[in-house]
């Protein structure tokens with residue numbers, strides 16, 4: 001009889017988002033407002049550069065941490081955003097997904113704990129668990145998706161290694177205010193825990209007042225990792241390329257994790273990724289902004305309350321008034337109304353559903369009409 005596999009991995013459930021998409025796929029004509037993926041194609045000038053790189057024969061192993069040109073370009077791009085990360089402090093990764101894996105692999109030992117403010121992107125919990133560590137959830141729903149300092153302090157133990165913060169957030173679209181960032185900073189300064197900033201939606205912000213943790217708290221540089229990605233701002237989800245930036249003391253170890261996991265990102269994508277950095281995502285942002293306004297108006301009409309999102313392309317309305325669990329709500333919305341949403345339970349927050357508005361205008365409008373009829377009939 002074969003011996004057991006990694007039990008922490010075996011116990012992981014497959015992503016709830018994929019489950020809902022599979023259910024939606026069984027209902028022809030169902031409109032899925034469920035995926036976190038821009039419907040746009042990657043801008044043409046970025047795609048053209050891949051073709052040129054292939055013609056130039058850039059098909060060999062690149063340096064593990066990325067080509068010097070791309071790392072310099074990222075360092076300059078981040079410096080225009082106010083950061084101070086030299087090219088040596090930048091690691092080009094296989095998307096933010098691998099950046100998060102490499103970062104946590106570098107940090108975690110068995111039985112460590114990682115604080116995850118919820119609702120949260122499910123990947124964090126999975127990575128923590130496969131590293132034989134434990135997620136410790138911090139419910140932010142009661143504080144309008146902000147961080148309550150006392151609640152955070154209550155979660156810290158001698159085993160706490162890190163906190164993962166995501167702003168703008170998936171699934172709420174909310175950004176952490178200054179008080180939340182300062183609360184994290186105070187706790188991190190006192191306890192030495194690492195702060196992993198998942199900033200993949202930083203270019204998709206609709207309001208003033210967005211601040212990034214690493215810029216507001218440079219004094220915590222040795223404890224901070226900034227994760228970013230080409231996926232969302234430049235509609236490059238299928239390319240699987242992103243990056244992280246960290247102080248050398250951390251970057252050296254994360255680079256080892258990255259090297260042993262994937263060796264590097266894809267060589268011939270790197271010149272194109274450098275082109276992407278100079279492409280302004282504003283036209284896509286304006287499209288999302290207009291859709292966000294339509295979604296908020298439609299939810300108000302349906303009587304579903306929502307904390308207005310400041311970024312990303314999601315809203316996370318409360319469905320508590322319907323008396324249904326989020327799984328029941330989403331399953332029935334697919335079966336009875338032909339519209340797919342993601343249950344809040346997939347993000348660790350019952351009583352909510354996630355609606356993505358990164359779909360075509362027609363699909364969005366029809367999806368909202370169906371949702372309206374469904375909610376009215378409950």
Ligand SMILES: Cc1ncc(COP(=O)(O)O)c(C=O)c1O
Nearest residue numbers: 036095096097121170229231242
């Ligand atoms: C918050 C968050 N972080 C990371 C990722 C992964 O991004 P990437 O495509 O760069 O791996 C996603 C993708 O949906 C996300 O929503």
